[in-house]
């Protein structure tokens with residue numbers, strides 16, 4: 048009983064603390080472009096001090112995160128991006144895997160099903176790479192998505208070189224193949240190993256759309 052009272056009291060204290068913090072969020076402030084009698088020019092926003100450099104321009108452009116600096120970077124990379132993708136070899140794939148793990152896994156997940164930790168915690172779920180539309184999408188489309196962002200997905204042009212973006216695209220292709228490849232396209236030694244594997248368990252109805260290796264149902268995804 049004593050413990051329950053103590054818990055109740057501490058809960059109330061916590062709730063009080065939460066309210067105090069909220070009070071600090073809600074306070075008088077001037078939004079961008081709001082007017083204010085405080086300053087002689089009547090504007091709430093102050094002009095940037097002489098010599099300030101916008102984040103989207105100059106030397107800072109490639110060092111800032113998110114969408115800042117995107118315009119400059121896209122202009123810089125436009126020529127490189129128009130060039131043909133590099134030849135795919137193991138080194139490029141490994142580089143792509145490493146960059147994918149850094150930049151894409153948080154949302155798209157290590158297997159590319161769109162259930163990364165950031166999505167699990169409330170960010171809109173990205174589409175699975177293992178659906179027909181994205182399996183059929185061109186390499187160029189994927190490259191552009193990473194360069195410029197797509198819907199709520201941010202751009203990565205300020206953090207990845209064009210070559211790294213092609214490497215990431217190559218790795219996404221490898222991920223797609225890992226979930227959906229025709230047996231005839233596998234190297235002979237791998238094919239032999241397949242017959243030794245037990246048959247995959249039948250997916251429960253609620254997860255019927257999840258990619259399941261070897262599924263023969265054309266409606267599966």
Ligand code: HEC
Pocket residue numbers: 147150151152153154155165170171172173174181184189192193197198199200201203215216219
């Ligand atoms: C912050 C979360 C986040 C990160 C990080 C992220 N994405 Fe996305 N991605 C999304 C979301 C959300 C969508 C769906 C956007 C929409 O439809 O509005 C998406 C969509 C896509 C699409 C599908 C575009 C289409 O045609 O539907 C591709 C391809 C893609 N992302 C690739 C990548 C790659 C490659 C990386 C790593 C360089 C990456 N994404 C990093 C959240 C993210």
